[in-house]
Amino acid sequence: MLNIAKDALKMGLVLLVICVIAAGALAYVYSVTQVIIDKNELEAEKKKRQDVLTAAVRFEEKDVEGKKYVTGYDTENKIVGSIYKTAPKGYSGPIKITVGVAPDNSVTAVVITKLDQTETPGLGTNVTKPKFLGQFKGKKGNELKLKKDSGTIDAITAATISSRAVSNGIKNGWEQYIKDMGEKK
Amino acid sequence: MNRWQVFTNGILKENPVLILVIGLCPTLAVSGSANDAFGMGLAATFVLIASNILISAVRKWTPDQIRIPIFIIIISTFVTIVDYTMHAADPVLYANLGVFVPLIVVNCIILGRAEAFAYKNDVFSSILDGIGMGIGFTLTVTTLGAVREIIGNGTVTLLNYELLNLGEGFKPALIFILPPGAFLVMGFLMAFNRLLIKRKG
Numbered sequence: 001m002l003n004i005a006k007d008a009l010k011m012g013l014v015l016l017v018i019c020v021i022a023a024g025a026l027a028y029v030y031s032v033t034q035v036i037i038d039k040n041e042l043e044a045e046k047k048k049r050q051d052v053l054t055a056a057v058r059f060e061e062k063d064v065e066g067k068k069y070v071t072g073y074d075t076e077n078k079i080v081g082s083i084y085k086t087a088p089k090g091y092s093g094p095i096k097i098t099v100g101v102a103p104d105n106s107v108t109a110v111v112i113t114k115l116d117q118t119e120t121p122g123l124g125t126n127v128t129k130p131k132f133l134g135q136f137k138g139k140k141g142n143e144l145k146l147k148k149d150s151g152t153i154d155a156i157t158a159a160t161i162s163s164r165a166v167s168n169g170i171k172n173g174w175e176q177y178i179k180d181m182g183e184k185k
Numbered sequence: 186m187n188r189w190q191v192f193t194n195g196i197l198k199e200n201p202v203l204i205l206v207i208g209l210c211p212t213l214a215v216s217g218s219a220n221d222a223f224g225m226g227l228a229a230t231f232v233l234i235a236s237n238i239l240i241s242a243v244r245k246w247t248p249d250q251i252r253i254p255i256f257i258i259i260i261s262t263f264v265t266i267v268d269y270t271m272h273a274a275d276p277v278l279y280a281n282l283g284v285f286v287p288l289i290v291v292n293c294i295i296l297g298r299a300e301a302f303a304y305k306n307d308v309f310s311s312i313l314d315g316i317g318m319g320i321g322f323t324l325t326v327t328t329l330g331a332v333r334e335i336i337g338n339g340t341v342t343l344l345n346y347e348l349l350n351l352g353e354g355f356k357p358a359l360i361f362i363l364p365p366g367a368f369l370v371m372g373f374l375m376a377f378n379r380l381l382i383k384r385k386g
Contacts, residue, residue, distance in 0.1 A: 011248045018243075018255055022262040029266045036273035044276070115280045123359065158359070 044113065052100030052109040055080045069177070072100075081108050084177045088169030091161045093118040095127065097169055099136075101177060106140045109133075110170060117162075124162035132156055132163070136170060144171040191310050195317030197385075202325045202371075203378040207293035211285045212326050213367040220342040222330030224278045226323025228271065228286060232263045233295050233322075234315035237303040241311035244304050256299045261290045294322060325374065332370050337361030 049059055049070060056072025063069075070083040081102045087094040096116035100108035110133045119125050126132060135153050136144060145151025146167050148160070155163035199205060202212050211229070216222040239259050240247075247255055268286050272279045279286070289295065298318055303311040331341050336358050339351035360366050 007248070011251045014246060014248060015251060015254065015258075018258055022258055025262060026265055029269050033269040033273040037269075037276075040273070040276055114277055118280075118283065120363070 044115070048098045048111050048113065049083060051111045052083055052098055053081045054109070059083075069180070079103055082177070082181075084173050086169045086173030088165045088172070090117060090127075090165040091119050091124050091159075095119070095162070095165055095169065097166060097173070099170055099173060101174070105178060106138050107136045107144065107170070107174070108138075110136045110166075112166070119162045120159070123156070123159045126156045126159060127162050127166050132166075136167075140174065142171070144174060188310065188313055192313040192317040195314065195319070195321040196324065197321075197378065197382060199318075200321045200325060200378060201294040201297075201318055202322060203375045205294075205297070207297055208295075208322065211288065211292060212322075212329065213364065213371070215282055215285050216326050216329040216333055216367055216370075217362045218281075218334045218338070218342060219327055219331040220344065221278065221281045222326040223323065223343055224271075224275070225282055225285060226319070226326050228267045228282075229289055229292060229294065230315075230319025230323055231267060232260065232289055232292075233298060233319045234312060235263045236260045236295060236299060237311040237315035238308055240299045240303040241306060241308045247304075252304065253300075256296060256304075257290070260295055260299070264289045294318060329367065329370055329374060332374075333361045333366050337363075337366055 049072070050056070053059075053072035055074050057075050058073045058077075060071050060073070061068060062071065068085070072080050072083065074080045081100050083098060083100050085096065085098055087096045089095075094117075095112060098111045098116075100110075102108045112128045112133065114125070114128055117125065117128065119127065132154075139152060142150070143152045144167055146153050146155050146160075146164055148155060149164070149167075151167065151171075153163070153167050155167075195201060201208050208229075211225055215225045236256070236259050240256060243255070243259075264287065267289070271282070271286060298314060302314045306314070327343075331343075334341055335349065335351070337360070339355040339357045340347060341349040361370065
């Protein structure tokens with residue numbers, strides 16, 4: 001009886017020691033890497049803003065109707081456009097899209113990085129390519145839909161679901177943006 | 186079994202993927218490109234070597250009844266370290282490997298080697314075993330990834346450099362970068378490995 005208790009105590013102690021060492025090691029690694037991870041994400045975010053509004057030199061965040069919009073200003077402090085984000089459901093998960101809109105409400109540029117999506121490699125991932133995303137430039141409203149859905153955007157061959165998710169996501173986000181901005185004005 | 190045999194065992198004769206047929210889940214899932222496969226191979230190799238060392242080092246104090254929980258704690262600690270480090274060092278690779286990095290914890294190769302080798306052998310042999318098995322795994326998944334990527338996408342990328350690009354004119358057979366392609370190519374690799382072993386006698 002005593003032996004069983006002694007064994008159990010020993011097992012518990014060994015497990016405890018190992019867990020404490022493991023937890024300590026992890027806490028240290030976390031504190032070092034988390035700083036770098038946060039920095040990387042911030043830089044990626046900055047780069048995306050710059051990519052959709054190339055003329056902007058200064059960005060300002062503001063909340064409209066509980067949603068976050070970013071407005072970009074140029075060197076003369078004139079508004080060059082706003083940015084909205086949307087994340088429609090793609091073929092295998094949400095696709096995070098960053099869209100820039102000019103003051104005349106047309107789309108300036110759309111950015112989806114490789115990190116923003118989890119589509120099928122070689123097929124759905126082509127939505128991140130400029131060949132597809134470049135089509136949205138200068139368009140607004142129903143033009144933002146696929147040709148198959150009576151819009152003006154060419155879908156990617158064999159990746160209609162991903163293409164449609166992106167174009168509908170951009171269009172719905174655009175309508176929401178116009179509505180939110182209209183209410184504010 | 187001498188030290189050299191311990192080391193080479195994992196590469197050909199007891200290749201974890203092609204002969205023991207364990208660790209298939211990451212092998213099939215992340216071998217869509219050579220780059221991702223290589224990253225996965227490196228991550229698993231690091232965890233394998235580190236956990237082999239530690240498990241071998243503490244084997245004398247490990248009570249037999251709770252060895253599996255102890256293995257899992259040690260393995261998952263190293264996996265989490267790899268997870269954080271990869272997220273910080275290469276976000277694109279991290280995103281591509283996704284859930285398969287945390288899943289290294291339950292990779293049968295690592296737990297299998299802990300139980301079958303490191304728990305019964307000294308630290309030095311365990312390091313050799315870890316390196317050998319790691320090389321075997323990395324070679325296999327990278328080859329698998331490279332073959333699938335050439336046929337299925339017309340490119341080979343390694344360490345984020347494009348080594349080969351068959352150009353726009355090449356019509357890729359998409360099935361090879363989709364899941365069924367992994368099974369097809371793996372079958373051929375297995376046959377090839379058996380042939381090599383047979384030749385050697």
